Amino acid sequence: MTPLSFLIILAIAIAFLMLMIMKVKMHPVLALFLTSIGLGLALGNNIIGTVNLINSGFGGTLKGIGVTIILGSILAMGIQDTGAATSISNFFTRLFRGKVLELAPALTAFIVSIPVFGDITMVLTAPIASILSKRKKISMSSMSSFIGMGLGLTHGLVPPTPGILAIALMYGADLGLTIFWGTVIAFIAFFGTWLLLRGWAAKEWIEPREDFVEGFEAAKSDSVEDVIIHEPGLPNAFMAMLPVLIPVVLITFASFAKVYMDEGGSSLTFFTSIGDRVIALSIGVVFTVLLGFYKAEKVKQFHTRTTGEKDCKVRQIIFGNWVSRGLTVALLPLLITAMGGAMGGMLKHAPVIKELGAIVAGTSLLPILVPFFTASIIMIAVGSMTTAGLTAAAIILPMLDSLGLSPVAATLSIGCGTMVLSHLNDSGFWIMTQFFNLNTKQGLKYLTIPRAVAGIIGIIALSIFVSMGLI
Template structure:
């Protein structure tokens, strides 16, 4: 590899990591700065470089920005209306007595498709603790089952922001990514349940009541994840979640049924996957043309949002309240959209400067399969800075030109980046604090609980990627 291009890549990546880890700036600024550093060192003229950054940013957001915003809005309505709780109660009834941990894992896996992990855990954890008390199950087991279920779909299945952004950055068909992600998650569910059943009882004796946010202890609201979890203290001094119910108490029955709650999730997924299937097997037919419109991610998610807004809020909910939910969702989606656009800008600079082609040629001789490159990059970035979403976007950005040059299937590249981002969640990850503090563990026990779970899922994804590589040639 040309030394100048190697230096351009190295300095660009170093700039991204340094700005994210050691400055007051975030990943959006870090990725833009990395793009500029890479282009300048590679010898791209300043005028052309600005053009590449603008082109990459605009083209990426044009394809995926609206979809991310709509997906986050659906999740917010589902969260605030009680739809997430309705789905949880349904899965508990379906799983039956003795399989409450399976129910919590399945619930987490479904709810986390549109709802962020942190919010989903805060909403559903009261139910997990209530089931643990009612059926004599370890609290740690139930918490692990819920947290693991939330994590696997959050990392693997659009329209959660990371996989959605990776699909756009790597040029993958969104319907194919959703279908592949769902298939990828199915064998990971037993891994979550098994780890929860093995590790949970062993850590139960190490629970610290002063950490659990249903006590009056001051420590309950501490930790980096507490503020992001949306908790606050009620009039009694108890910490309450977004639902207004003290954490640790079972919430009341949801005001809507699970069937209604599932509609805004199922309809967009069916339409998007249907677009992919009909485009492959019935191209040019009236059915394929209909799905090409309705199954476009923007249209499908817009329909899902309309259903969520008009079917999910309880009767009497004011227009101002619903608009407030959507406004809050747009605010939370904004930075993710900007980070995704900055990743697209970085990727465009890598392609136009020749760094991507040079890197592809250099790594073609590495003693690892090419499809694992996004996996390895995402793993390093996740450990370095903590955010799975940033790890996925960074990996898709850096590996995109290489995957394209090497002819790796875009869907396989997305799965690889997403799977790598699951590794070793610890102190620099806000979700680590949400899971461990709400459960009541700290120190080594907390790491055994959640760092161990995420690393186990990361390892379990490797053979699944191998199988996917055999299919997605």
């Protein structure tokens, strides 16, 4: 098979995947499965070999990210029920002294989306953004632009979010360094995009959803206390951030420990143990559970308000309700990520990939841009950051040596590429438009454009760091 025929087959496969998801309205898991079968047969495998490759890719990806997604989803339920997301938003409101309030929920989304799947973060931050919009008369165009961009950046660039985690594991990239540089690049892209688009995003007035702001009035003054969201029983900001930040800090610290501590020493063993992604996230969940017991009344109030049950014990809510809701939330990203890994596994076993890599390496295109453009093109076609990232990662994997990229650089380049262009075939696009009160045209304007700008700023920053030899 020639590189040209491989590219034609790949283009047909992506077009088929896009058709199944967008036109036929087929579930992404089934669409990915059928596309993987067709791709495997078209690449010269028999049916048994194709199914074996699918099983191998699905199981391998699930093994790498399955427990992580489940733990992250349980953690998200705790953040929701304890009011932690509201506390984090209040912290940023006070930090900016009640000004540039679009940054409060946007930075909340930026932080929360690191261990929590992006769609969940949208649901957590939408009511907060709506209330702040009502209090300070900030258009939902500004709120949606920077919340969607903020959560997209950490969703696409910072493990242990499932998609970027699976890519990092596929490439053997150091997780701590991926988290560190992913956070740095995401931070640069976030504020770069905010500075560029802040005035543009505020030009159109869009009301918040009425059901989110019922009972709330516009602030009577510019006082910070008039702006923040007052709810009884909220945890303080430090406690609210701990469950989210602890896993990230532990994983990152373990990577630096490997560099600066003596190999074989007890200290290194300790820090690499607690920095294991599953153990680190488990510690984050433990802190969430402790926060739940500490804020038991808040947890029970939220449970009563959402379910109607009045006499449920807090331990039943935490160990029963949180887990069952978390598993329900985890199922879809779990299956989509694993099936995306199955399709990616099909591609990376194609022998012609190495020949294609040599051709690409011989062009004048900067090597760091190859994963970026590959992920961007697939993202435009399939609409899922996870699917696009894993598919691009499988295509680029055999090219890494030819391109001369480090695993961390290639991982983050793909992450930046998945920011371009989220549009009508992205399920998250429709969740955001629904919860942030946007019509389709406004969604394309205030969700698609800021993410694309952030992805471009991100790849520019990454290119500079790579050229300096830092990554």
